[in-house]
Amino acid sequence: MKTLVITAHPNMSKSKVNKAWTNRLQQEENVTVHDLYSLYPTFEIDAEKEQQQLLEYDRIVFQFPFYWYSSPALLKQWQDSVLTYGFAYGSEGTRLHGKEFMLAISSGGPAEAYQAGGYNHYSISELTKPFQATANLCGMHFLPSFLLQGMMTLTEEKLQESADALAAYVTNSELRRKR
Numbered sequence: 001m002k003t004l005v006i007t008a009h010p011n012m013s014k015s016k017v018n019k020a021w022t023n024r025l026q027q028e029e030n031v032t033v034h035d036l037y038s039l040y041p042t043f044e045i046d047a048e049k050e051q052q053q054l055l056e057y058d059r060i061v062f063q064f065p066f067y068w069y070s071s072p073a074l075l076k077q078w079q080d081s082v083l084t085y086g087f088a089y090g091s092e093g094t095r096l097h098g099k100e101f102m103l104a105i106s107s108g109g110p111a112e113a114y115q116a117g118g119y120n121h122y123s124i125s126e127l128t129k130p131f132q133a134t135a136n137l138c139g140m141h142f143l144p145s146f147l148l149q150g151m152m153t154l155t156e157e158k159l160q161e162s163a164d165a166l167a168a169y170v171t172n173s174e175l176r177r178k179r
Helices: 017-025 047-055 073-082 129-137 156-170
Strands: 003-007 031-035 059-065 100-107 146-149
Touching (some): 017 031, 017 100, 047 073, 100 156, 146 156
Parallel strands (some): 059 100
């Protein structure tokens, strides 16, 4: 299974979690890490090139820090530019049908903050419904998200454990069967 991990962090060099995740994923066979902010610092996305790249992969992962209950801006711009009518959805937009899609998200707030009665009132699953709806519209199979919450208090050991766990999760070919 070939996996494309699309990372979106506006300052990857200063990132703790996403940088560690990216470095670890780059060690995996059949995983390509695609850093949007290094490729498109001016937000001018080559949609045709991106669409062609998507066709080469079986599993697509969006990796990002949770910003204002969503993704960083460039990932949204990428979606608007690349996942177009006639390519990703619509009567003839079937190019992504059957592909697997998942999210890898880090948040500063702890898991208990993202639940009913918690500080943020909603779960990450509830807050990421637009990504799930996008997968549905595009005919992709939405897989359970990989989450690392409470990264503000993360030790180096736990950070490395999360990077290893993400690599194992992203490359797990049994995920779809377990759904």
